[in-house]
Structure formats: structure tokens, C-alpha cells
Amino acid sequence: MGRLIRILALVSAGVLGLSACGTSTSSGKIGGTVHILGTWTGTEKDSFDAVMKPFTDQTGVKISFEATRDLDAILQTKIAAGNPPDVTGAPGVGTLIKLARAGKLVALDDKLDVSQLNANYGADWINLGKIDNKLYTLYAWAALKGLIWYDPKAFQAKGYQVPKTWDELIALQNKIKSDGGKPWCVALESKAASGWPGSDWHKEIVLSQSGTTVYDNWWQGKQKWTSPEIKQAWTTWGQILGSADSNVYGGKQYMVSTTFGDGGQGLFTSPPKCYMFNQGSFITSFFDAYTPKPTAGTDYAVFPLPDVNTANAGAHVVAGDAFVITKDTPQARALLKYLATAEAQDIWVKRGGGKIAINKQVSLSDYPDAISKSLAQVVVDTKIARYDAGDLMPSDMQAAYWAAVLKFVTDQSKLDAILAELDKTQATAYASP
Amino acid sequence: MDAMTPLTVTLPMLDVDWETLVSVNLPTLLFVIVGVPLALVGYIVGLDVLVRRLPKRSQPSVRPWVWVAPAIFFVGLILVYPMVGTVVRSFFDRRGDAFVGLGNFVRLLTDHGVLIVLRNNLLWLLLYPGLVLLFGLLLAVLSDRVKFEKPVKSLIFMPMAISFVAMAIIWQFVYYYKDPSEPQTGILNAVVVNIFHGLPITWIQDTRFNNFALIFIGVWGATGFAMVILSAALKGIPAELLEAARVDGANERTIFRRIILPLMMPTIVVVGTTMVIFALKAFDVVYVMTAGNYNTDILARRMYAELYSAGNYANASALAVILLLAVVPVLIFNLRQFRAVEARR
Amino acid sequence: MSVATAAPPATPPARSKAARTRWSQRLSANVSSAGLNVAVLALTLAWIVPTLGLLINSFRPGGAFNTSGWWTALAPPFNFTLDSYRAVLGASDLAPSFFNSFMITIPATIIPTAVAAFAAYAFSWMRFWGRDWIFLALVGLLAVPLQVTFIPLLTLAVHMGLTSGNNFFGLNAGFLAVWIAHTGYGLPFAIYLLANFFRVLPQDLFESAEIDGAGPVTVFFRLVLPLSVPAIASLVIFQFLWVWNDLLVALIYVGGTPEVAPLTVTLTNLVGGLGQHIEYLTAAAFVSMVVPLIVFFALRRYFVRGILAGSVKG
Structure with missing residues (x-):
């Protein structure tokens, strides 16, 4: 195609x-x-x-x-x-x-x-x-998505290195945890569009893990949500979040109730509440409203989410x-x-x-x-x-995607039921009215 | 207030070319200020002159239609005409070219998501009108007897003047959740944590509380409305009537039960009916706060999503029809009520 | 709020001092009166807490409300700012949109109120075929979700040329469309409310007027309207508020371009698409609240007892 x-x-x-x-x-x-x-x-x-x-x-x-x-x-x-x-x-x-x-x-x-x-x-x-x-x-x-924002001073203080590969990212995540910190801040609240920041995580993983064919078929409604590739992206994200969301500051309650624009606040506290925050390039306009206002370069820096599968190196949403x-x-x-x-x-x-x-x-x-x-x-x-x-999908499919994110972070064990529900929406959403 | 700088705004209000603004809109403005009231009064006076020219016998049967005609015209055009199309559409498939009978209704009423929607609407139906009436009546009756009635009423009324865009942010200051390790910025969780030493609650997301939290936002917004109408009815009760009862030795509770309540009953029914209908078509609060997530979806929001996100006019129409049908019992109750008032004359 | 507190407390003219004393005596004087005051105050206080939070946050620096509760701002060190108000009052389209809001709201309040008053009078004091059923159908239409009417009605408006920018006998046609729409949307409730109040007016009034030879027009303007002032005042307030605060109907029928956009559109647009500077909404809420509150205060004096009292005796 x-x-x-x-x-x-x-x-x-x-x-x-x-x-x-x-x-x-x-x-x-x-x-x-x-x-x-x-x-x-x-x-x-x-x-x-x-x-x-x-x-x-x-x-x-x-x-x-x-x-x-x-x-x-x-x-x-x-x-x-x-x-x-x-x-x-x-x-x-x-x-x-x-x-x-x-x-x-x-x-x-x-x-x-x-x-x-x-x-x-x-x-x-x-x-x-x-x-x-x-x-x-x-x-x-x-706007570029799948960007990991971090505080270089905090990284330096703990001797953390910017990860170049997926394995390095997982290793860093585990190191932060063993040092007693929380690797991630995740904030999903966005009023009527709540859940979309989590869908950014997921779709970035789909593209990087399974490549463009799966990705294109998926948004076009030709690849089922219950298919192994799409499901695998969810479980990969689930590993980032950790079992019972243990890798995320504040756990599921914090994730679902924190406005996405405030999600980065935890990077700049002392000690940091979390060390990494995944958001698109436009998030800097929210950083600018924080008090005290963090400075680009010294207070925050950014690296792209490492490739999950090197076969699709350099893929970005x-x-x-x-x-x-x-x-x-x-x-x-x-x-x-x-x-x-x-x-x-x-x-x-x-x-x-x-x-x-x-x-x-x-x-x-x-x-x-x-x-x-x-x-x-x-x-x-x-x-x-x-x-x-998500932006390419019919808007009811997209809304179901966002809602699925919220259900997933609340209870990861329900993934199969959530995906089955998404398949149901997929079956009707693509029909032209 | 040391950090406050004087409000030196370059007020664009002053830069506005009012002359152009007014001259461009002058015809409209004149129409608004003079034409509209003149046309309305002219209509009723003019047509009454015409009716008087009719034979005396046919006047009573013609005159009422002159008075209701404008209302029937506007309602027919704005509400009935689109609704007829909607009702018809609810019996057709998604593309609108095959008759499916009750198919849309059957599919919707067996959908798990729609069942949650119906459950939530039932919850709204049970709590929202009751609480609005309770608080509205309480405030109307009690504030009538205190010295500071006017400020109280103004303050209770204020939420009515807040647009639903601002509503979301107001309630963020009440319901917001912060991790237990941080200071709470929502007042409700601040109370829970600091006074009751409990753990903060995600009021909007936690399915044990969120429907109640949302309904309360609605109650907060509508109580001023109920209070104003009920208070108008209360003030309409002739003071002589109350005084006569007091002279006869009735106590205040009897006066409330035997005189005030029965005389206010028609108004209570009006407010109650309005609130029941508002509960059925509640939309703003849920749309703004949760978009129907976390098991909080309700009929009107679901209909909106079917209409504009899914582009499924069949489902949207069927949901609108369900909404209309749900009102029928309330209407029958109203019919009885105003026939009773009629009989009492 | 200074306006409210400065106003003298309501002393209902018809309620005599004797009645008040009796009532106090019965409830063992001051104790219950104090209880009553406390109850009303407590309820009022609970009711204004959310708005109070909004008010205080509207004077705090942007982003502050995310890090600490608004009540903490009430203790020193004080850190208040007018930034949010400066941003709102400095919005370039603020003045024209105030003007547009009035252009939309005033006719969209007057027309449905008048039309509803005519109809309510007929429904409560005239006899005609199918009266009760038509009335019930009208009330039932209160349940029509406005969203289903948008496409058919806008199609109609476009066919008739009633869209913004078009001239309709010298009128901006977009405004005309939104007035008609709001009239239709507001009528079911307006008729329902007014008919309820008209219906309970004392019958002997109408009979004596008829004996004096007054026609229905005279009765309506000389008796019904003056006697129903509290009801009409409350209806005017609600209709005014609904239209003033409406966003969606205005966007559909008149659109959101600066020449025709009402205040709600302009204020909502201050905040970034993703919610940047959401603190502006705190100040915007109060700026937009000013006019409805003025209307409320202006009409408040009609909510007094005794408007009916004098006339009932006759």
C-alpha cells in the first residue's frame, strides 16, 4: 500500500x-x-x-x-x-x-x-x-513526540547516563529504582481528552517495536488491537510502568489525576520526585509556566526514546x-x-x-x-x-484509545478485555456514515 | 499586597474604534432596542383589534391562538422540526437508507456501555432534583427569615453566573488530588488529609465517588436557580394569609405545612420537573470533567459522542428519542397537577 | 460583593412587627433565631467555598495554584498579582466581544420572555381546543438535546441566508439566526414557568376586570404582567444567563470570528489549545460574571413580598 x-x-x-x-x-x-x-x-x-x-x-x-x-x-x-x-x-x-x-x-x-x-x-x-x-x-x-525530558543536574548528581538503547533505558530505570528514586513521571489528565499522553507512549512503542507496516495497518483499522504486535506494545509500556505502576511517581492515582502539563513538575523538585518524563516537544510551553521557571539546557534537556527494536532505528512519531x-x-x-x-x-x-x-x-x-x-x-x-x-484514527476510535489508556493504567491485568473492547469499536468506527 | 503592581493595562477598550463598531451595527442596534419590543407589543395589540372585528361568538375560539401562535411558531421551527427528523432517523440504519425498526434501540439497550450510561442517569435522576429542591427550598424559606437575606441570595446565586468553561477549573480547586507526599491543593483532600488524617482520594477518577462528585457540581450550580424561583413563589404568598393563621394560633410548623407548602406546591412541581429534565439531559459537567471516562458517562454526552465523534446519526437519534420518552411519566404527573390547580379555582 | 452588603436588609412591608414577635416567642426567642442564622450562614459559606477559591486563585501568580492550595495564599507572605486580570482585560477583542454579547443576549432574552408571556397567559386563562396537550408537549420539548437541532437548523439558516456577514434588511443576519435559535430553545421553560405563576393569580381579579369592560390585552398588560413581576424577573435572569454563558450555540449560528464573537468565545480563546495559561480562566470567569451579576442586582428588588398583597384585597 x-x-x-x-x-x-x-x-x-x-x-x-x-x-x-x-x-x-x-x-x-x-x-x-x-x-x-x-x-x-x-x-x-x-x-x-x-x-x-x-x-x-x-x-x-x-x-x-x-x-x-x-x-x-x-x-x-x-x-x-x-x-x-x-x-x-x-x-x-x-x-x-x-x-x-x-x-x-x-x-x-x-x-x-x-x-x-x-x-x-x-x-x-x-x-x-x-x-x-x-x-x-x-x-x-x-511537533515531535516520544521525547524524554530530564534534569541534567539530577542525572549528573547520581551519575546517570543518557541511555542510547532500549536496554540501557531499562538498566537506568532499574538503577534509579535501586537508588530509591522513581524513574518516571506520567500525567494523563487532560479533561475531555484524558489519556492521550499514555497513547503517545504506546504508539511510539508500536512504531519502534513493530515497524511501519504494522503501524500503518493499525491506524487504518486493518490490524486488530488484539493482534500480538499491538498487544506487545501495551505490555512493553506496562514494563516501563512496572508491576502495580511501581516505576511511576505517585502510582496510578497520580497518573490519572495529574494534568499532563504539570507532569514535569516532579523533575525539578529537590530531591527529584522522578527522573524522566515522556512528552512531545510542545511541553516546553508548560515548563515555562512552572515556578520557579526552569531554564532550557541547564534545568532540562531531552533525549529521544531509544529504539525498542533496532530494525526500526530512528523511527519517530x-x-x-x-x-x-x-x-x-x-x-x-x-x-x-x-x-x-x-x-x-x-x-x-x-x-x-x-x-x-x-x-x-x-x-x-x-x-x-x-x-x-x-x-x-x-x-x-x-x-x-x-x-x-491516534490523530489519524476516526475520532471515536481515538476516544476509545484514550479511554483504554486510563483503564490500562488502573488495572494492567485487564488488558485482554480492554483490547477486545477496542476491537469492537474498530469494527464500526471505520465505516463511513 | 506588597508584590502587587498597579493595574496599568493598555486597555484595548479605549483603542476600539467605537464609531465604526456602532455605525456598522446601528441598524441592528436600533432593531434590538426599539424594534423588538415594538414588534412584539404591536403584534398582540394589532391582532386583538382584528379579533374584535370578528363576530362576538367566534372571538373566544380565535383569540387564544393569536396569543399562542408566536410560541408555537418558534418552538415548531426550532425544536419540533429537527426532532421529527431525529425520530424518523432513529428507525433507520447508520447510512439512513434502510428501515431497521427498533433495531437501533435494541442494539443500544443491550450495549454494556449504554447500560452504565442509563445507570448513571438514574443516579442523576434520583439525587440531582432531590438535592436541588432540598437546598433550594431550605435556602428560600430560611433566608426569608434572616436579616441578611439579600447577600445570602446573591452569594448562592453566583454559581449560576459562571460559565461551564470556568466550572472545570473551579472544581479542580475542590477535587484535585496530589500524592500524599505533597501538600494537597484541592480543598476537599486538604480537609481529608489534614483534619481527618486520611489518604487523599481521586474524587473524579475513583468510581466509588466520582458520580456523586459530579452530581454535586450540578447541584451546586442549580441550587441558585431553584432558590430564586421558589423564593419568588414564597414572596407571592399573601402576608395577610400567614398573619390570619398566626392570629388563629397556628404555630410556624403548621403554617409551613398547611399554608406555605400547599401554596408553593405548583412551583415546587415546576422546579422539580425542570430539574428532572435537566438531570436527564445533563451534559456540561460530565463533558468538561471526565468526558464520560471512569464509568461516569451519561445519555446526552454519549449522544454528543455518537453524533460528532462516531458520526453515527442512527445511534445519536435513538438516544435522543430515549431521552424524550423518559420525560413522559413526568409530563403525566404534571398534567394531574395542573388539572388539580384548575379544579381548585 | 460590597453592593450586596451595603443594601438594606429586606424588610417585607406587609409583615407586621406583631407577627415577627409572635414567631420569635414561639421558638423561645433568641436561641432558635441564632440557630437559624448559623444554619443559613453555614450553608452559604459551604456554597461559596468553590467560588472563593476561584477568586483567590485569580489573584495568584500563574502556576501557583498547582503547587499550593488557595487558602495558603491568605497567610503571609502575601504574593498577589493582577497578571491574570491584565491578560484578560488586555485581550485585543475584549471590547467588541462585550458589545457582541449584548447584541446577542438582549434580544435573545426579550423575545422569548415576551412570546412566552403571551402563550402562558393563553394557557392559563383561556379555554381552547387541545390546550393541556399542547402545553404538555411544550414542556416535554424541554428534553430535546440541543445538539440534534444544530445541523437541520443551520442548514435552514444557510438556505435563508441567515449567516454572519450577510445583510438581512440592514441587520447582521448571523445575530438574527442566533436570536431565533435561543428563542426556540428558551421557550419551553419560559412558558412552563410563567404559566405556573399566571395560573395561580386570583380569579376574582379577572372577573372584576371583565365586569369593568377590560379586554384581554388590557388585562394582560395592566394586571397579569405587573402581578407576575417576580416570576418575570427570575425568568429574565435565567434566560439572560443561559444566553450570556452560552458558547456552543453562538459558535454554530454566528461563528467565532472577532466581528461577531461573544465574550465567551473571546475569553475561552485566551487559554492555549492544550491548556497553557489556564490561570487566565480564573480572572476571565469574574470578568464575564460582572454583567450577569449586575442584571441580578438590578432585578433583585422585584423579589419582595407584597406585590400581590395590595391587589388581592379588592
């Missing part, structure tokens, strides 16, 4: 590249307004505004932005009622896939300059935007907002073209917040600090990149 997509991508890119040359560039003033529906609020909205400013200056297109936390509900309602926004930026793709199959999204193959896109984007990122072999979604930035055209207007096309440029992504990257550029023209020197630069380097070095499986 993957190979097929790749071949088709090459073919279509070749064909469309010719036709795309003729379309207008974004240099001319278009005017008008583009209506965007997204989820960015707070500082993310400020960054978005900053990214949009040059676009408005260049094209004269005004931005009319609408943010909602209930994107699935609002987007589906607006589309069903015949009142879609022009452009939608969504953190999850599950709903977008359904909408694309129902013919509610605009295919981008002849709307964007695909040859330029091929030149600037890694093939994985373009393929990621394809639904049934047509390009629908465009990614403008990435990434995430990022997917942009789609929900109503075809010249302004919407111009906006998507602009979002793919290095110019736009450069602004995003410079403003921090753990965002990493996808356009290869964005230079490493543009990242604001050493940590974000090292993360960008990880992305460059990543041999196998896969988008967050």
Missing part, C-alpha cells in the same frame, strides 16, 4: 507538476478575505497571527479566523449545513479523512504547486496528506496541524501555498513552542534555542517518520 502510494505520488507529481506551472503565483494582490477555522488559541493564536501578517501584506487577503475547541462538532455541522469555512486547520485527521471520502474536501493536487512541494517537503510528509491517493491535507509544522481547503476560493489556495513556504514556517519556528518546520529550506540556525535546534536535528535525522496514529 505504502509503495503504491509512493509510486502514484511520483506519477501524479510528474503530471501535475507540468500543469501546476501555469497557475498564478502568490505575488499578485488577490484581496478579499479567507475564513479559517482552527483550534489555536492563546499564544498559538498570536504565533498564527504573526505567520499570517506577511501573507496579508503580500496578497491583500484579510484573515477571518475562528477558533474552537470542539472542531469536530463545529466543522461537521458547518459542512453539513452548507456553510463551510474556506480553510480548516485540524489537529486530528480522522474526521478529515471521513470528510474527504464523503467528497466534502477540495483535493489539492491541482491547487498547489506540487513540483515545488516535492522539492521542499520530504516524501513522507506529502504522502501523509494523501487520502485515497489524492492530496488533501497540507502540514505546515511538526510526529504530529502537526493538517490544513485542508473546505471551500475552494482563490484566497484559500493562496493561503495554503503560502503555508508551505519556508518564509511562513520560519516565522512559526522562530516563535518557539516546540514547532519544527517541515519545509527543508528552513535553516537549523533559525531555531530559537539549543533544545529546539536539537529537536529539529532529530527530525532531520529521523529515518522513519509517522504521523500520530
